[in-house]
Amino acid sequence: MPLRHCLAALLPALTASCGLEHATAVGVLSVSAEVGSCHRMAKPEELYTGSDTAPPVPCTEPHQSETYLVTGFTGELAAASERPGQEQLLPAVTKACDWRPIRRYLGADDRDIQWGLQIWGKFPTRAEWAAGDRTIRCDLLAPTVQDGAGPEIAVPLAGIMRRPWSALVRRCRLGAQDTICARPHDSELIEPRVYLTWHRFPQDDQAHRRVTRLCRDAARAYARGPIKGMGVRFDPVTRANWRDRQVSCWITHPVSTTTLRGGLA
Amino acid sequence: MKTAFWTGLTWAGIMLIRLFAGGTVGLADQGDGNRLLCGFGAAVDRPWQANVWEHVYPTWLAHSWFGETCGVEGTGEAYRSTQLWLLWLAGKITPLLGLPGVIDLRALGVICAVLVGVVVGLLAWVLPGQWWVRTLAASAVGLVYADAAFAGFFVSPYAEPASLLGVGLLLVALLTLWRMGRATVPRVLFVSAAALFAIGSQIQLAALLVPVCLALLWLPNRRLSWWRPRWFGRTLRRLPAIVVCLALLAATGYHLARQPERQLEVALYDAVFGSILHDNPGAAKDLQDLGFPLAMAEELAKAADTTLLSDNSAAATPLYTEFRAQVTLPSLIGFYAGHPAHLVRTVGWGLAAIGRLAPDYLGSYPPDAGQPSGAREHRIAVYSWLWGIFRLAPVLLVLLWVATFAVGLSTVRRRRLKAPRKAVGMLAVTVPLMIVIQFGVAMLGGRVDAVRHLTTVSFLSAICLPLLALTLWVRLRGVRPRARLREAPGLPAVAAPDLARR
Numbered sequence: 001m002p003l004r005h006c007l008a009a010l011l012p013a014l015t016a017s018c019g020l021e022h023a024t025a026v027g028v029l030s031v032s033a034e035v036g037s038c039h040r041m042a043k044p045e046e047l048y049t050g051s052d053t054a055p056p057v058p059c060t061e062p063h064q065s066e067t068y069l070v071t072g073f074t075g076e077l078a079a080a081s082e083r084p085g086q087e088q089l090l091p092a093v094t095k096a097c098d099w100r101p102i103r104r105y106l107g108a109d110d111r112d113i114q115w116g117l118q119i120w121g122k123f124p125t126r127a128e129w130a131a132g133d134r135t136i137r138c139d140l141l142a143p144t145v146q147d148g149a150g151p152e153i154a155v156p157l158a159g160i161m162r163r164p165w166s167a168l169v170r171r172c173r174l175g176a177q178d179t180i181c182a183r184p185h186d187s188e189l190i191e192p193r194v195y196l197t198w199h200r201f202p203q204d205d206q207a208h209r210r211v212t213r214l215c216r217d218a219a220r221a222y223a224r225g226p227i228k229g230m231g232v233r234f235d236p237v238t239r240a241n242w243r244d245r246q247v248s249c250w251i252t253h254p255v256s257t258t259t260l261r262g263g264l265a
Numbered sequence: 266m267k268t269a270f271w272t273g274l275t276w277a278g279i280m281l282i283r284l285f286a287g288g289t290v291g292l293a294d295q296g297d298g299n300r301l302l303c304g305f306g307a308a309v310d311r312p313w314q315a316n317v318w319e320h321v322y323p324t325w326l327a328h329s330w331f332g333e334t335c336g337v338e339g340t341g342e343a344y345r346s347t348q349l350w351l352l353w354l355a356g357k358i359t360p361l362l363g364l365p366g367v368i369d370l371r372a373l374g375v376i377c378a379v380l381v382g383v384v385v386g387l388l389a390w391v392l393p394g395q396w397w398v399r400t401l402a403a404s405a406v407g408l409v410y411a412d413a414a415f416a417g418f419f420v421s422p423y424a425e426p427a428s429l430l431g432v433g434l435l436l437v438a439l440l441t442l443w444r445m446g447r448a449t450v451p452r453v454l455f456v457s458a459a460a461l462f463a464i465g466s467q468i469q470l471a472a473l474l475v476p477v478c479l480a481l482l483w484l485p486n487r488r489l490s491w492w493r494p495r496w497f498g499r500t501l502r503r504l505p506a507i508v509v510c511l512a513l514l515a516a517t518g519y520h521l522a523r524q525p526e527r528q529l530e531v532a533l534y535d536a537v538f539g540s541i542l543h544d545n546p547g548a549a550k551d552l553q554d555l556g557f558p559l560a561m562a563e564e565l566a567k568a569a570d571t572t573l574l575s576d577n578s579a580a581a582t583p584l585y586t587e588f589r590a591q592v593t594l595p596s597l598i599g600f601y602a603g604h605p606a607h608l609v610r611t612v613g614w615g616l617a618a619i620g621r622l623a624p625d626y627l628g629s630y631p632p633d634a635g636q637p638s639g640a641r642e643h644r645i646a647v648y649s650w651l652w653g654i655f656r657l658a659p660v661l662l663v664l665l666w667v668a669t670f671a672v673g674l675s676t677v678r679r680r681r682l683k684a685p686r687k688a689v690g691m692l693a694v695t696v697p698l699m700i701v702i703q704f705g706v707a708m709l710g711g712r713v714d715a716v717r718h719l720t721t722v723s724f725l726s727a728i729c730l731p732l733l734a735l736t737l738w739v740r741l742r743g744v745r746p747r748a749r750l751r752e753a754p755g756l757p758a759v760a761a762p763d764l765a766r767r
Contacts, residue, residue, distance in 0.1 A: 025329040025330065025331050026331075027331035027332050042308075042328075043299075043308050043328065043334075044313060045299050045303075045308075045334055045339070046330075046331075046334045048339060049332075049333055049334045049339035050333070050339055051332055051333045051339075051341075052331070052332065052334070053331045053332035053333075054329075054331035054332070054334075055331075084586075085530075085580055085585070086339065086340075087573060087574070087578055087580035087581045087585070088580065088581060088585065090581070091581055125332050125333050125341065126333070126340070126341065148312050148313070148314050148315075149312070149313050149314070150313030150314065
């Protein structure tokens, strides 16, 4: 048979189905997930994929998420031999990733409230599921520090509320725009909120004076000391809305990217 | 040969100039790019929060993907396409062109420009007629490739470049097969290779199998004409084509079986919730007709107009398992067969999508090009301009297809036409078949993203314009003034027609 015939016969075989065996790197098993491990997902596709088998990275290196809880699927979903679709798994993951351990994980006390963190769950790959793995990894998604960049930090979130870089997870404001305290801001939220114990609403100016005093006290307690050169402000308290009996107070100061609270212990 | 060489070279040059002179243009990534390129260990170089629909990011840098992060929509299922070959080649020449990253889509643009030149050059070679006719006709096809509606795909992370080039090569192969009036084994294999390259590029192009097999079986083999009895000989003379068709069928089936399950799942979901239930007051009734009990149908109908990933997607409900078991491609075909109103509505969406010609919601420029976000390029837009008529009245597309088919058929039926000219008619018959069958398959996925799913149909529809003109030219040249029937005293009456023909 002439060479051209051989070549021509080869072509259909070669074009039959051309998939590229994926150049996936060797990862780790989902079941080996540990609380306190940090995970780099530098591309949005990695973040939005339901499973993650990339090896953890040191928490002092850039990463996108940190595991605060490891749990597992239960019930009907867990009984499935083949992994259900991610649309069915994600509601179960959301339910399983309890928010309550978060404050303890962050080292928060009564005066600390986290802001800008999201819960991000990961589940096993199809192969791992088929092998019996039902692990759910509950991560905290890092805040976005720079405009245009994705979520990324290079410090551990465990116990962060007791450290100066807790500015990454505290709530501040620049003008009327809420932001994390690690970004430029001119006021910082005081926790906890101030509760009004009044029996009835006083005059407007008197209410304003009383709330200012309450906020100043709260600010000193929050900052663990005097708040010289700084002011307080709060959301307006009126006869119409005072029955909520809660007021959010803010310490105002020149624009900064740090927190008044972290690292002062 | 010289005409073909210079025509091909010119069109390769035109493509290079239209893609790169004055800054690169391409097509923004709708989110499909990663599944195709991640297998090369590459990730697109773009800011995290960039709106990928608005700008072209041509550079793909080295990146390690773990587990299911590389594949179709986070499933880890490999996306299989002949486009991977072109991308592999682009990866090889990226450093040679001094471009950054593992793969730069500008390198793909260079390869595709050269291949467009090859396809156009080959067309100029295999088409019949004088050199200027062949140059004109091939250039009209080159102009389709260079049009703003299609050229952007050549600097994009989609599978369409392989589809468009594969289909172009298939047209060349079919003309080569038919131009001698008899099939030969190498030519049959050439057609099958071109068809497989095109079919392998995208799942919806599997529909090409039917017209390609018909085309292969059209003419008998040259060397097998001595067989008797006649009916047996007729079959046997098509034996190479029959064998190749069976091989094509097997290869296409194998290719389809290896496609990611997730793709079919998305297509079925979009077909039901994005199309059948779209703007549909009788949604629950239609779901019942698809086989769901009333209570379940009413519940599922609430998810009308959602996608698989929507917050209120039906996929997040326990009913979805039943949905997946119930709704399959055959059940969907059965539904359309029993609901002509839905069929008409879907055809209308499809025609409107072809009327748009290009995915005009995707930007053409890189972010540093100084163009507004999402801006579209119109460097060469002859067909885009002509398409204004179809944008206004998409139903005219059907007229174009029918006209091309009819003129093609009329040309094929002319007995005295030479084989190379007849081949043009045969192509004019085959292309509308390709269009219609592919249109049907693509629209099974519904109206969601129909413009992109119908890119190859739009491309072939655009090719119908020069093909129709060329076929008309061939057909009319074959017409000679009818000789007047003369009385021939003394000759038998039956001889008269023969005389007239002389």
